[in-house]
Amino acid sequence: MASACKVKAGDLGKIADRVNASFGRYKAMLMVCTGTACVSARSFSIRDRLALKIAEKGIADDYLVVGTGCNGFCAVGPIIVVQPEGVFYQRVTDKDLDEILEQHLVGGKPVERLLYEDPATGKVHTRMDEIEFFGKQQLIALRNKGIIDPENIDHYIARGGYAALGKVLEAGDPEAVIREVIDSGIRGRGGGGFPAGIKWQSGRRAAGERGEVPYVVCNADEGDPGAYMDRSIIETDPHTVLEGMLIGAFALGAREGFIYIRKEYPLALVRLEKAIEQARSYGFLGPDVLGSGFAFDVSIHRGAGAFVCGESTALMASMSGRVGEPRAKYVHNVEYGYRDRPTVLNNVETWATIPVIMDRGASWFASIGTGDVAGDPWAGSSGTKAFSLVGNIANTGLVEVPMGITLREIIFDIGGGIPNGRSFKAVQTGGPSGGCIPASKLDLEIDFDSLSEAGSMMGSGGLIVMDDQTCMVDVARYFIDFLVDESCGKCTPCREGLFALKRILERICRGEGEEGDVQFLEELCGTIGATSLCQLGATAVNPVMSTLRYFREEYEEHIRDHRCRAGVCKELITYRIVADPCTGCLACLKPCPTQAITGEKKKVHVIDEEKCIKCGICREVCTFDAVEVV
Amino acid sequence: MASEHVARIRDAHENLARYTFEPAPLQRGYSNRVIRIDVGKNSMEILPVTQQMKDLWIGGKGFDLWLMLQEIDSGTRWDSPENPICFSSGPLGGTTSFPGAGKTLVTAISPLTDSIMDCNVGGYLGPYLKFAGFDALEIVGKASDEVVVVIDGSTGEMSIDRAPLESIDSHLLAEELTEMYAVNEHDKRNVTVVSAGRAADHVRMGVLNVSFYDWRRGIPRFKQAGRGGVGTVFRDKKIKALVVKAPESPPPWKVAENKVASHFASDKLDLAAERTDREAVRAIVRKWNCDPEYAIEMMQDVQDLERCISMAAVDEVSLRTGVSKARLYHIATFYKAFSLEPRGETIIQVCVGTTCHVKGAARLLETFERELDISEGGTTPDGRFSLDAVACLGCCSLAPVVKLGDEVIGNVQSKQIARMMKKQRSN
Ligand SMILES: Cc1cc2nc3c(=O)[nH]c(=O)nc-3n(C[C@H](O)[C@H](O)[C@H](O)COP(=O)(O)O)c2cc1C
Ligand code: SF4
Ligand code: FES
């Protein structure tokens, strides 16, 4: 990194040119993914060893190793992408490095066996952009994923980073920034989908009327289980979040900003801290941002593991060192938020998108997505949205797609469909506040409003795909169970109502459901939804309501026939060994924790139902698919 | 540490009586002693608490009335020297288990009705008396000059001093005496001052002001024993003040052996408190500039350091940030990141987030429970492992995910767990 001298707006181009020129001197750059998923597969060691080997070989002047944030295709990590050709290596281990070095870097021939093979077509793809997974994506918030080193501010600048901020500060017109954000139509990516520009406008107005300095806050709590976009954005490109906050702060007249981030995200936390430090040393944060006289700085607050702290008022309580209990929202945060000052809270992805909007213009952004947002941000959903595409799907990972894309395109084109010969059953969106969408709605063009109409939510962007081995009653029970735990307990409908839901759902899953349970569930959901204090309780009923709406027959089967067609609800299933495929290999005998399986070599084994605790290990170890669940 | 003003009034004290007493262990809420002070004769006497007293009168108002019964007859008037002022808290006094367990019951013959009255007061008087070694206190007689009565549980001394220079007004008097009897600022929390004030010299409805030290504001504040004019009786005995000081650490006792109580207040808590490195906790608080807004961050660091939030740590954080202990405990029990009992050396987190759930995390969790022989949330008896179910570790693409200490492991199958734990154990 360059010296700690303060950078002026005019210098940004020079830094970018210098860094790009230095990159240009290399024959190739090896982008090693160091996102959390790949790190769990030892990608730090891969990065370091690769650099060491290249140095040892004396070719360090020709090849640069860069540790990047999450590439997106986490399912096949650890990933190395060799740029500029874009050769995509997957599932790389330490042992493969010599081969990459000798055969590819020196010999010029990609290592075939590390390339990605499309499981559906069997085709081997050399280059990253040939892979279906990346095909339909359009990157805005994640524009720098896999391309830059998140721990090096120069990389961000080289990709045009902080130029938007420079432009905004030079123009010096906060109102114009707000107008631009409103015109772009961008709606909050954190769940609610409230137009960001309108929020900023109210914040600026409230601050002006009361003569107070407002705050900007970034919500990086991401408590939604099954979603990790925010973590990835911070891990891959922390500076874009800072730049977005800087632009927002300038538009609002804020001098202090806060980022509320989960402590469970250690890598993101470290990268964020580093980014803030570097931005300070460059003078992008501090008393005189880019030499413009505008002063702004950012500090971090760490969350301590409570889903409800993602809720805006609870988040601010938590930032004040109190328990995260929401308050009624007839007083808005934009008027009385953190420390009772006007406060604008936006999600990580929202902030990360702002610099691009300022750079490329509102009308460009508005042209992507659904509806015509030119006159009214509520009229559609503009731009792109990042989703974590996970669950029972071939290509899991992080994707960013334009609003209005259909679920089918995401799940079958990008995601590669359902693996293991199973069939699609539902996709869960919006986390615990969202719902399950069935196959009949696969052609739904997703945006904020269409998902709400379908009884779900955009939420923060988790897309959890479920195959036919998923029990929808169990999924509803699971979410309610989660929410009972996470309810802060301040208001009765949520605290007691969810608990009542949980008891009924558990009963149904045990096969003890009764006639009338379904109607009672509906009634209870109505009351909880209508009377809870905060959105946690109000939307908590969505998982139940949506499964009741689309999968009612499964509830009825559980109640009437005591049957779980997906084979999930333990009390309703038995494990059995099918005679035909069983080869009598003895493999399942030892792992069974209760010695419930008896058998001799080459003879069909039998499970003793009395002893079986339905742990499913036998099914896992059987290589002949002989264990079935009925 | 006493200021010049306080030193001057202390020097003017003339000792009239001094006794020493041994500390008494608490047994099931009783110290089994009563202290009787006669300010007319300048004498003091320790009386036993009999089993019959406990069975019939339990404590609090019951003890007070029993003691009164010994002292008075039909001829005793409110201003007779024999009219005793009795103070007592019950067997639960000084525990934090129940609301109101800190109350002190006060009785005397009322100047307003000329019959026995009772009133109760907050603050820490009753509990401090108990910690000093007495279930109840009675004061009889009438002093000839203004006196201050002191019961000091930290030194085991009781004294009656002629005290001419102290203020009469409670708000000044409590400040003076709190300062006089505390050895340092921190120690002020252990002092409670009972006084009546000037008005009680003139009216029959004088109240008793019972001070407790509000260490966040740095001043003593008051609770009142108000009913029936007990303050007037107090002044009639020419007592300026009664000072009770608790020993630095309250003697431990259990109210009763009880399954629920032992679950919530297990020995592990005491052990954790003893082990706490107070200096390290202070360093953490300093690192966050003693800023109450960062109380959660401080507690996270404490949790990382000690693997739990001990009572001693809460004490330190509270003292140095000014955040009340109640709020810190609220935080410690609200957020998942904290535990009041020590967690294991290695924490095994089984993700049960949505993706992992769909991919069979529930079965993984059960397998871990079986393998470790503890249930979710528990810690192995040897303190090596704790098992947690967490919602989403942010690696959903690798579901189901397990985190062993700092190591994230993806695509876990139940059948691997036995081997995984074997490796961990041998480490
Ligand atoms: C129970 C609950 C949990 C939430 N969790 C999050 C979260 O983890 N991350 C987030 O960005 N927003 C979360 N939100 C939404 C925030 O309250 C808020 O609307 C959002 O952060 C505003 O930013 P945006 O307008 O950019 O979306 C949550 C809301 C509720 C009711
Ligand atoms: S709805 Fe639930 S989480 Fe929200 S305030 Fe009420 S109890 Fe708390
Ligand atoms: S972490 Fe490497 S691809 Fe996501």
Ligand code: FES
């Ligand atoms: S749901 Fe398990 S890691 Fe996200």
